[in-house]
Amino acid sequence: MALQVFTAVTGADWESVLVGALDRADHGVTVVRRCVDVSELLAAAATGTGQAALLSADLRRLDADAVARLAAAGVAVVGVVEPGDDRAADRLRALGVVRVLAVDAEPHAIAQALREAVAGGAPAGRDIADPRAALPAADPPGSADADSSGSGQVVAVWGPTGAPGRTTVAVGLADEASRLDVRTLLVDADVYGGVVAQVLGLLDESPGLAGAARQAAAGTLDGPALARLAWAVRPRLSVLTGLARADRWPELRPSGVAAVLEEARRSAALTVVDCAFNLEQDEELSFDTAAPRRNGVTLTVLEAADTVLCVSGADPVALQRSIRALAELREVLPGVEPVVVVNQVRRGPVPGDPAREIAQALERFTGREAAHFLPADRRATDAALAAGRSLAEVAPGSPLRTGLRGLAAAVAGVPEPAAGRRGRVRPWSRVPVPATGS
The missing domain is CATH 3.40.50.2300 (Response regulator)
Incomplete structure (x- = not known):
C-alpha cells in the first residue's frame, strides 16, 4: 500500500x-x-x-x-x-x-x-498527549559568545504545595552561586504563579521565559537573544522572569522550554529553575486529544535537570506533603533521583532535635536521606522581601544565608568560602541517620 x-x-x-x-x-x-x-x-x-x-x-x-x-x-x-x-x-x-x-x-x-x-515513529511532545512521552529533540543553534559544548548544569528547584520556601531557596541558591563567581541564570518556570520577579524587585511584565520560549519555538533563540530577554541582576547573575498571571500558562509549551534550557546550558555555567509543584496528569486529556498540558513544563524541567532539589518544610504537615510528593515523583519520573533540602528548620513544630527527627522520618517513609537543612530566619526573609533584594544584600550574617551559600557551593561544585565554613552549625549541615531495626 x-x-x-x-x-x-x-x-x-x-x-x-x-x-x-x-x-x-x-x-x-x-x-x-x-x-x-x-x-x-x-x-x-x-x-x-x-x-x-x-x-x-x-x-x-x-x-x-x-x-x-x-x-x-x-x-x-x-x-x-x-x-x-x-x-x-x-x-x-x-x-x-x-x-x-x-x-x-x-x-x-x-x-x-x-x-x-x-x-x-513520531515521538509525541511533552506539551500534548501523554506527558511522559519523549522530550522534544530541539537543538537550537548556539551563539559565538556562549559555550558551544552546552556543558552548563541545570538545577531544578521543586517541592510540594504549601509554601515550603521553594522560591526563597531558588533565588538564594542562584544569588549565592553568582557570588561564588559562577555564571548563573535563574529561570522562573512556575506555571501556577511564579513570583521570582516580585522577590527580586523586577518588572514582571517583561517577556522573560515566555518570550524565550516563543523564540525557541520559532527556531530563532540563541545566546544573544537569551541575554536580551534576561535581567542582569548582578555581574554573574541573570534572571528570566516568569508569567505575570497564572492564566497565561499555555504560553509556556514544554517543547519551547526544553529548547530554552538547552540554550541556557551554553550561556551559563549554572541554570537554576524554580518550577511548579504539580505533577498531576489529566487522564481524560491523555487518551485521544492534543490539548496542552499545564504540568508538562514541570515534568520537562525535572527530567532535563542534572540535579533536582526537593524543597520540604520542617513541620509535620509539610513533611507529609513531601513524602507524598516524592512518591508521586518516583511514579511519574522513576529515573529522577531528587536531593532533599529541608527548609525552615526550627524548634517547636517537631519535638526534640528537629534536624535529627526530620532526617529519621524521611529515611523511614521515603528511603531518602535529607541532604541539606536550612534554618528558619523569618526576620531576614521578611527584610529581603520588603526590599526586593537577596538575603546577601539585606542580611549578610543571616544563618539562612550561610546555609544557602553552603548549598550553592555543593550544587555548583566549587569551594565554599572559609568564613562560611566557620559559621556553619548543625541545623543545616548533613545529619547522620542512625540505623533502625526492622
Missing part, C-alpha cells in the same frame, strides 16, 4: 514538480493533500488520513509546537529546503524535524526519507 503523505511547501515554484514526481506509483508514495498553511496541515493530520508530512522551512507560522502536534497525530515529518540553504535546514532541525533534504534530491531519496520517518 502506498504511503499517504501531506505536503505543505507553499510559495515555491518547484512544489508542483516535486509533488508530481512523488506521486508516481513506482515511488510508493501518494500525496493525499496539498496544504497551503500550518492550520490546514494540522487539520488534515487530525483526520488520520496521512502518515507523513513533507514541509518547507518557509511555511508561515511553522514552529516547534506545530511539529509536536503533528507527532501527536501520528504524522512523521520530513523537511525540504533550497539547495545550500543551511540556515533553513538548521531552523527545521531546531523545530524538531530530524530528516531534512534539499529539494533537488532525487524523488526516490525523498520517498525513502518519508518511509524511514514513518518507520521510526
